[in-house]
């Protein structure tokens with residue numbers, strides 16, 4: 327399948343993290359300058375006249391003007407963070423991985439908009455490639471294995487492109503070959519507690535998610551028990567991602583007792599922040615980013 331068939335021309339991938347390399351780290355064209363210390367740990371230094379990008383802070387939950395200010399703050403923070411990250415990304419694609427309902431599509435769209443990247447949902451690309459209106463139907467008429475083969479073809483085609491945010495299917499992580507494709511870009515695991523996933527999924531129903539769909543029973547309980555089973559089967563597969571974005575960690579930093587209080591924008595900001603830290607850290611102590619990705623893939627393949 328040619329993923330370019332959905333409108334994007336195939337592009338040649340430029341190698342590594344070449345642009346902007348300076349002795350001791352990377353020089354960002356905008357506000358902040360980041361350098362790596364001799365031990366390879368990334369430290370942030372502010373360029374003259376620039377304002378620091380504020381860290382995530384505890385939010386007060388009150389209404390009215392304060393909520394409006396919070397959203398404006400969030401939008402500005404998102405914009406500034408995306409400008410910084412764009413430089414470090416150097417056109418590399420972002421792959422979001424995570425369980426069903428973890429917010430890959432929701433957060434991925436926000437990230438693509440703010441980065442000026444194109445957004446693709448690999449489930450949708452498989453539907454288009456197969457010529458069927460839903461993943462549920464592909465599972466029913468063909469099989470899960472047929473779906474997985476097409477999912478791998480889609481990821482292979484996407485891996486030759488640049489400037490994409492890809493929301494992958496929840497099970498894409500289980501095939502080592504898919505990691506070979508995703509490691510051409512940066513992968514981000516949206517780690518959401520199962521209880522929150524089950525609540526989200528119960529709200530919208532399970533009909534579009536064949537692995538969770540049950541003819542009867544309370545939707546929350548059914549979703550929770552199926553998700554727990556899948557999480558156990560998948561073990562550490564999600565942890566192969568370059569970056570882990572834990573909603574529990576963000577909620578705790580912001581002083582929330584429930585991950586459901588986090589907005590998709592909060593999660594997009596944290597994802598960009600983690601991507602930036604990852605790239606800075608790995609550029610500093612590895613001149614050949616591609617060879618590192620290669621060795622990670624080899625490690626995954628031997629698991």
Ligand SMILES: Nc1ncnc2c1ncn2[C@@H]1O[C@H](COP(=O)(O)OP(=O)(O)OP(=O)(O)O)[C@@H](O)[C@H]1O
Nearest residue numbers: 425426427428429430431432496526530588589590
């Ligand atoms: N931060 C959030 N807070 C509340 N609801 C959210 C949040 N993020 C996503 N959702 C809702 O949860 C549901 C699942 O989100 P989404 O479709 O983005 O997940 P997904 O990871 O793409 O799922 P799938 O793997 O099934 O495609 C949607 O109804 C979405 O609106």
Ligand SMILES: O=C(O)C1=C[C@@H](O)[C@@H](O)[C@H](O)C1
Nearest residue numbers: 426449461495496497535536
């Ligand atoms: O977690 C999974 O295995 C799946 C997740 C969905 O995104 C779809 O890719 C499909 O329903 C399978």
Ligand SMILES: [Mg+2]
Nearest residue numbers: 430431447493
């Ligand atoms: Mg999705």
